[in-house]
């Protein structure tokens with residue numbers, strides 16, 4: 001197996017794992033496999049005990065927004081921005097001196 005094929009196989013496996021989530025049924029512990037639909041609510045029927053389970057996958061962007069709203073998140077964003085600005089300033093300044 002060449003590296004590209006191996007990467008493709010790995011990617012396929014990763015995608016398969018990401019697009020489905022396995023969780024136990026709340027009433028009988030049967031493992032349920034549900035497709036992940038971000039930002040949507042799914043009603044799952046347990047095949048064993050016929051219980052209805054509502055599953056909700058928060059949208060990744062909404063999660064990111066929520067993470068950024070916290071004081072630590074804002075601080076992290078500010079620090080990242082400062083580092084980027086300092087780097088850009090340093091690179092342009094260095095280039096001007098060099099020329």
Ligand SMILES: [Zn+2]
Nearest residue numbers: 025028046049
């Ligand atoms: Zn069940």
